[in-house]
Amino acid sequence: MNSSETGINPLAEPTGTGCVECLNGDGPGWWMHLRRCAECGHIGCCDSSPSQHGTKHARDVEHPVITSFEPGEDWFWNEQTQQFFRGPELAAPHSYPESQPAPGPAGRVPTDWKDHLHR
Numbered sequence: 001m002n003s004s005e006t007g008i009n010p011l012a013e014p015t016g017t018g019c020v021e022c023l024n025g026d027g028p029g030w031w032m033h034l035r036r037c038a039e040c041g042h043i044g045c046c047d048s049s050p051s052q053h054g055t056k057h058a059r060d061v062e063h064p065v066i067t068s069f070e071p072g073e074d075w076f077w078n079e080q081t082q083q084f085f086r087g088p089e090l091a092a093p094h095s096y097p098e099s100q101p102a103p104g105p106a107g108r109v110p111t112d113w114k115d116h117l118h119r
Contacts, residue, residue: 007065007078010088012041014069017096018105019045019053027051030108032117034069034096038076038087043069048117049103055079070102071095 016023019031022045031045035054040063044054054066064080067087074094076087096104103109110116 007063008038008076008087008090009040010090012037012039013091014041014093015043017043017093017100019043019049019051021045021053021056022049022051022108023105026053028108028110028116030103030105030110030113032103032113035066036069036090037063038065038067038090039063041091048119050116050118052118069095071098 014036019034020043021027022029022031028050031049033046033048035044035046036042037057042057044057045051047055058064058066058079064078065076065087066079067076067090068074076085078085103113
């Protein structure tokens with residue numbers, strides 16, 4: 001099975017260090033954790049975040065595999081099969097900078113952020 005069939009392109013670089021849509025003004029503009037599309041490198045916010053852009057991207061463009069973009073995490077998730085798995089090494093960087101806060105980005109997270117999380 002090649003990379004396009006599995007939804008993984010090891011050469012796709014991340015689109016940045018934060019959720020593309022949140023940073024561009026779609027939604028409240030902050031996230032809890034970040035997810036990376038394993039096929040195109042799109043960085044979106046996790047399902048606990050108010051806008052859930054990571055999963056929205058996976059469904060909208062039919063790129064089913066996402067991976068964590070959190071420091072120290074290396075899991076993959078297949079949105080179609082609803083299963084975690086271990087995937088291949090992807091192009092660097094593998095997470096946002098450790099100096100970046102979570103939730104983030106700095107200066108955009110409301111003081112009552114816990115009240116806005118999806119559970």
